[in-house]
Amino acid sequence: MIRSIAPSDIVAIAPDSGIDAAVHGWRAKCLQRLVRMDLPVPPSHALAAGAVRALAQGAVLDLDVLRALFQGGTGLLSVRPSAVKPEWGGPGTVLNVGINDACHARLVETRGQKAADSIYLGFVQAYAQNVARLDFDSFDSGGENALQRALALYRQEMDEDFPQDPARQLAEVLRSMARAWDAPTARILRSAKGAPQDAPLGLVMQQMALAIGPGVTGSGTIQTVDSVTGLPVMTGRFKGQMQGPAKGQGAQTMYLTRDTRGDSLEDLAPELFADLVGYCAAAREKLRDEMQIEFVLSDGKLSILDAVRVNRSSRAAVRIAVALAQDGVIAPAEAVMRIEPRALSELMHYQTDPNAPRDIIARGIDASPGAATGRIVFSAAAAQASAARDEPCILVRRETLPEDIRGMHASVGVLTERGGMTSHAAVIARGLGLPCIVGATGISIDPRARLLHCGTRSFREGEEITIDGTSGEVLAGAPALLEPALDDSFNQLLDWADDFRDMGVRANADTAEDAHTALMFKAQGIGLCRTEHMFFDEIRLPIMREMIFADTPEDRRIALARLLPIQRQDFAELFRIMAGLPVTIRLFDPPLHEFLPQHREGMRELAESLDLPLSDVTRRIEALSEFNPMLGMRGVRLGVTVPEIYDMQARAIFEAAIAAAAIGAPVVPEIMIPLVSARREVEIVKTRVDAVAAAVRTETGTDFTYRLGVMVETPRACLRAGDIARHTSFLSYGTNDLTQMTYGLSRDDAGRFMGTYVQQGVYPEDPFHILDEEGVGELLLLGTERARRVQPGITISVCGEHAGNPQTIAFCHRAGMDYISCSPFRVPVARLAAAQEAIRSKAQPKG
């Protein structure tokens, strides 16, 4: 049923009128606050959202009620959208509603022919486009007699004169804006910003303050911080003879503050400028944020039309929030809540300057944030050579393999043709804090010709490109970059965050370098040290291969004995750096074939170095190859069937712990068993590790303690967590593998269709990016509940890639995780996200 709009649906915006942001929108509420602050806001009225919706559905407006709004002032109105949140947008503002021939004639007298024509023409154009739905371009002819031509064209197209009744004009504008709100594109755009399906829209009608006319007249905006840096500086613009975004005839821009280069508002109207500065300060204080104020000067009279939150870069957002809290305007908790955790990663890396030109040659998945410029290299060897020449390089590969790690270390950025958010390249790059783009569509690599093809363009090895891992864009050449901003504000914000945080944050760290980064970002320990990455360097890989080719356990033990001191050194170094903080070491995980050469050439070399016939080598490699390596002979399955490897690692850990204690960095190492699916696997490994511990204690005469835990990566380990918890001090969910197995989806192969899947809404998100709470999440909750039922004191955490994602961190907090562990460069994000979830959960107590 279509209702008619009641007079009570239109409320005058006054200090004590009943304005409600949920009904009238944020803009109406904000204007009321400005009114309450005694700012010179022109008379304004708010139309309630219910009425707007009714209008869209054909409700009738009483023109007499509308007519009253034009009384006093210029007799003209602006109409602006007022959604519940500014970011939900809304239809474009319409200015100068109410202008007609009579009003135009009056304006010619008071403001001159040019100003009057400009104002009337602007409205005719807006009306023709938005209300009458005519082609805007036809009305945008410009030049002499533009107004007359526009009015004539309107008459011709619509078969009637341009409407002269201001109330009818207003009624049509309101209805057109109400309908525009329901357009599909508008819906999609605002739902992307989190608006619900039935998001309401209020409208604000304000008396026009004319910015065209005699004297110091014009419109402008002013704010007291820089939008990019967040530093305190009076900034904005003032354009004489110009109102709103419409093209005014003869508009003239001037500086806001005194400037040697030309006229400034401060010079021309020092008192009004002082008023504006005062208004900004007041608004910051009362509206509790940095505001951009929109004003009109009309022959010396100042009107404040609106105030909106200052647009801001991530780094500006941090500086503003911290400054507000330091000035006592907001509480530290609120400063913490105001920063989108994801935004922090922008502060930690180089960024492409948003204002600089960019020559985009390809797009891919933004796998690791930050920007870097370097010369193209196509192999790990070339990357190392380039690094040796001190020439920054970008490693460009079809995909990366474990043996590329040293090449990645030597590069400033990585670009791969294949792979998704959790491909090898992506995971390693995030760990190294290296900008990385994977799954770049439309590129192809010709390693022989040493060419990178991007669509129709080609780049040779050595040519300079830039990776923007934040946006996923590959750029030609070297655009301007912004430096990281790990400044006082950044640190202050995170220190406050730590005050509220009640869930631990550790880092995944495999190397001394990782550990240093983790400490720099104040991680509370290492939650995942992947020991297999330690076996790929030039010294170790040959011993590793010898071990794999050993014919007997005895031969294997001999090879492992040569790896022992190296591993011990690895762990001792980590313990020393972490200086007593907990370190969780995952025992060897990958299938052995990852350590063997994949190509004929490498096999030949291996055969030579092992002094074996080539056929022996190829046969062994073939025998170790697997159909589905992800689901094969790895993790604890190796630990059970080739137990010598874990024996060696356990010994290295214990001996390193003793060494660390001796230099004053006592540690209780945490040994984690990967890929468990049954209780008995844990018992078998535990028995052997305990035996190694006993042997080391006896040999060294030194006592030490350690904790044994399980990496929960299979759905079965979640289901049987009660069983498994009986034998373990901690459980840590490896959510990458768990996601793979829960979905039956390999992270390496998912890239091929994940785009389509997310686009079609088959999956709401890439589950390797944001934890699937409905499926994988249920397994986490179930496992946690079962483990705690058996052993209430057990430590439970998440150490997968997801642990760096704010949404997942919030889930982990709700799930009662003791800590999460993420890439070192994700630690600040995690600290902030965890703090926010803690604050939220205190604000809304459970149950």
Added chain:
Amino acid sequence: MIRSIAPSDIVAIAPDSGIDAAVHGWRAKCLQRLVRMDLPVPPSHALAAGAVRALAQGAVLDLDVLRALFQGGTGLLSVRPSAVKPEWGGPGTVLNVGINDACHARLVETRGQKAADSIYLGFVQAYAQNVARLDFDSFDSGGENALQRALALYRQEMDEDFPQDPARQLAEVLRSMARAWDAPTARILRSAKGAPQDAPLGLVMQQMALAIGPGVTGSGTIQTVDSVTGLPVMTGRFKGQMQGPAKGQGAQTMYLTRDTRGDSLEDLAPELFADLVGYCAAAREKLRDEMQIEFVLSDGKLSILDAVRVNRSSRAAVRIAVALAQDGVIAPAEAVMRIEPRALSELMHYQTDPNAPRDIIARGIDASPGAATGRIVFSAAAAQASAARDEPCILVRRETLPEDIRGMHASVGVLTERGGMTSHAAVIARGLGLPCIVGATGISIDPRARLLHCGTRSFREGEEITIDGTSGEVLAGAPALLEPALDDSFNQLLDWADDFRDMGVRANADTAEDAHTALMFKAQGIGLCRTEHMFFDEIRLPIMREMIFADTPEDRRIALARLLPIQRQDFAELFRIMAGLPVTIRLFDPPLHEFLPQHREGMRELAESLDLPLSDVTRRIEALSEFNPMLGMRGVRLGVTVPEIYDMQARAIFEAAIAAAAIGAPVVPEIMIPLVSARREVEIVKTRVDAVAAAVRTETGTDFTYRLGVMVETPRACLRAGDIARHTSFLSYGTNDLTQMTYGLSRDDAGRFMGTYVQQGVYPEDPFHILDEEGVGELLLLGTERARRVQPGITISVCGEHAGNPQTIAFCHRAGMDYISCSPFRVPVARLAAAQEAIRSKAQPKG
């Protein structure tokens, strides 16, 4: 505390004495039944299990109590074990307890020197070995004066004369048997037969009926059926002058029944023989089974020592049970319960004759039962060539690939070096009812030299070998085989089973041949038709490849249009054969790269046939290759991203259903979507399938109905079964894939360590063989409960390989599955297992 044995622990076995099988064991109970039947059983006493246990722990025996047992008769006793169940075994029987010099002297008089010596020597040997723990061989010298030498040796070793007090002899024998029961090997052996850790042992002491002496004297066994065939025939043995298994001096074997070849008991003692036959009939009737009776004839006097269940082959077991039920001795339900379902598969295939010699050259996993002899071939092509020459062949491969299917069809058996219970070879072979051994340890194949190496022996292509897929043994040459036994008894048993069964049994069938087999075994429909197997033949594969190489959806549709009539024909044929029974068709599942050649040669041929450069072909194949195909672009993921394939299949199904209805085989086809992990996947496919249905209805002017369902193979589909059930008529668990994902374990790669894992008890069973009820089973229960909560009428089933396993069938029954679907050759096993579970669940109503 060690108790002494009370007189009440020894009970005389009499019709009304308190003999309890749980206390005195099966033998005591059985003897009591024989006594009640008035059979001439020598006086017998039972020693209770509690007393036996106490004895082992050192309890004291009152020798006077024992001495009373020797009174009357021969003055000698036998002592036999009497566990709760015969199959739990027990220490060996000891005969002639109580013999000493005086008794020996009496026997010399009544039975002669030779008989007396033989009896005394036998006991001295048994006593020396079992009680005194002396070396048996020293006492087994034979020849003249053997008795004297044995007694002297005993004196020398034990430093005392051979004990002359019968009561002391008995006490020691009882104690030694009690202790033997606790020996570790005995424990392991009986726990393998299902005995509990603390299984009790009773002992039976029986007056000896001497089988050595004058007149028609000897011992024998008699039964009325053949142990191998189960056919009614009087069979057994009679040995004159021989007692028990001990070597008697001058023992003489004769025929039991009248025989032209020599003496028979029937001729020598016709009346006694008639008595025996009568006793057999009575025992069958009263003990409700075919019994083997052990008897002694002592100079014309008949004693019945014991009766045990007739040892029987699987085929004999079926015939005996059915005959007993037909004769009204047992109820049909009991006949159904008496047959181990697994045993049925022995009846359905050729078997190696258990009595024939066998030359075992290798062992592997018994992947598909039955035996077959054929010439070795190393390729599918060679197999087809061999079949064309009508020469049976065994296909020997490292592992089989989908392209080997036609080669498997052409073979009588399959042997692979790699793989486990659910490898490709195993699954296909079971489907074809083809004997198959996979993961054969110690064999290696040299395809170039065309040699099969088995340890130190080698076999050329063309040489004859035999596969015993029931035992997992590979045999050289062509040993004797037994024919299948799909006779009246087999069918009668299964018809009875169907009377009790309350869960449906369907077959997995991909071809017309499968469907015929399924019908022959009375499957109630097809539960899983895998359509991808239809695309591997010579005509279809090239079209399939053209489809894969299509550059546009339009080209793809053109290729698919050529497959449409072929698919339609496939389905029409299935519907016609199944004549109205339900048919569930799984939409295309495997990754596309399975249809492309893997080797350079094949790629070259493909390039030629598609008229493309080789590099295009290799590039496309490389682009389609996957790290983990099991977790990649397959199933519904293909359906969503390349929807034209499912469109074609849906159309083929609907058009075939219309054609089937026209020839009087109306069917409601069931379309199943594979590898679902999210609700939206189902919605997308459903929308397209519905659209195809609507189009076919319009084009043909014919109405039809169909059911759309989901194959639940991912843990996530189980967790989200509530969501998914909203859009589907049925869910069918694909437990192979579900097991792979729940464990994070590829069935193809698990073979490498599954042996070790099961051996070490890491997994109690191979979870690809017997469903893991704790993990995968919980997901089944959870998914079923969630689906039924949303849609109580939904049909739920299991269609994985597990569905043929009796233990898993029992689980499925408890889980409330509507039906299970297994390989056609597993259908009889499933029907029987399901019936047994139904009977069991009625006997023990739930909670």
